Amino acid sequence: MNTVLLLFYVFGFLAILAAAFIVYTRNVLYAAFGLLVTLLSLAAIFVLLFADFVALTQLMVYVGGVLVLILFGIMLSNRVAGRAIQSESVNIFSGSLAAGVLFSWLVYFILTAKDILKLPGPDLVNNSVAAKSSITTIGIRLITNFALPFEVTSFILLIALMGAAYISTPEHHD
């Protein structure tokens, strides 16, 4: 078993474990740290998949931005100081049933689509594309092939952030 495959299984197991911990734990702060471990493991898996820029963006946007926002949300919506913030669970049976059915459905389709998935992918190691960083290619594609989605996404981000700033400011009675 080669090193890359071993690392993939280690980080994948870590991601699953931390994601299960998010569902299991009742402490909201612990759940946030579980999400942190999941995001870091997924960043490592992205590196193993030759997606270095996506992994860096995952670290900066998710770990540095989204997770900090979530932690702020937990801190600011906490009434009693000095006590752990609990999150109760409901619908455990029906929720597990729904998630289990969804999971087996997904795995069924993944396994039956094997003939499609076995299409020989390009050998990334011997391919000159992967020998250099993917940043150059992504940058070129962002302003050529994907220019319209790029602009639309930037508008969505601008509008969403303006809306969030407007919503969260205290109301002005004037």
Added chain:
Amino acid sequence: MIDMPLTHILVLGAILFSLGILAVIVKRHAVVVLMGIELVFNAANLNLVAFNRYQPELMGGQVFSLFVMVIAAAETAVALALVLKVYQYFRTINLDQIRQTSED
């Protein structure tokens, strides 16, 4: 070296997706529900990056995973602004205790 089986990556994505859905259904704390949605986003991202190996020249999968991250960041910002507003009004963010949408 690249023989990382695509099926295993997809199954990992499926597991993370199901756990995210489970967190959304089971948890009643609004921020934890948000974390479940983030898990779902990350599972989708993993699939996009995994399928990127079929078109390494176009980089479609990686570029779209970047778009997913941007949308996730925007969604989190709006959702947390709403969470703070709801908390200021109801003094709780337990989703089962929030029943009215307008003050009357």
